[in-house]
Amino acid sequence: MRDTASDDVGAFTVTAPHRELLDQILDKWSLAVCNELCERPSRFNELRRAIPAVTQKSLTATLRRLERNGIVERTLLSSRPVAVEYRMTPLGKTLRPPVDVLLAWADTHLPEIDAARARFDTESDLA
């Protein structure tokens, strides 16, 4: 049944590009940033205030990465007082439904998963 055919459409095959893409888009801060930018375009320091846990460096890196992948857009509003605005691109907006599906799954199954963890942890305790 299982041959080495690379194009086995219908069942999901996880290829290297898939992994690389998911690593860039579902990383530590990207979801939170996209979440903010989906609601409204924001300035750099607005994002920092909205997501207090992110450092300047990580936020810069995250925004650059998302910009490179065409998910967000960086606009220089004015250069005399430096003002930058970040917003989702059309491509970025298409990312929302799949992510919502994923988060919905996480929400509905969190209780089961917590139960499974508790079960696993107590079992390995008594072992």
Place this chain on the structure above:
Amino acid sequence: MRDTASDDVGAFTVTAPHRELLDQILDKWSLAVCNELCERPSRFNELRRAIPAVTQKSLTATLRRLERNGIVERTLLSSRPVAVEYRMTPLGKTLRPPVDVLLAWADTHLPEIDAARARFDTESDLA
């Protein structure tokens, strides 16, 4: 509090449990392992052969993590010659649709993303 919500749909806030869960389930090897186990239950070394790039250590860690979260199940088939089988749990099977949606998104938008990357990279080259 944001009362400027224009859309009820997808007012998802990415909370710490969300992030932790996604980190555990969408990590480097989990998708590939789930992919294999969705097709059929497998033994440890069958998984190694199916995913040649994974090391013993990482595969063990991945399977333990997935087992702890109730995604896969570990069954000792026989202890005289040690034989172990891994299979998806019912909970694990519910993970498949959301992941498929995500991978489908990745597939359809990979060209756009590659184009965006090329654009970004050439722009920063000439700068």
Place this chain on the structure above:
DNA sequence: TCTGGCGGTCACTTCAACGAGACTAGGTGT
């Protein structure tokens, strides 16, 4: 003038993930 906001960059450090490879301990094939 001095402070503070804006949008970053740079150097340094720390920490966890990951890989390589040895080792275990019984069973199987030749």
Place this chain on the structure above:
DNA sequence: ACACCTAGTCTCGTTGAAGTGACCGCCAGA
């Protein structure tokens, strides 16, 4: 007898991602 299979564990070393804090030029307000 000897090698290899199973399902791991253990140690060591590397690497990369993230955080910390300093610093930059520019501008506005007190």
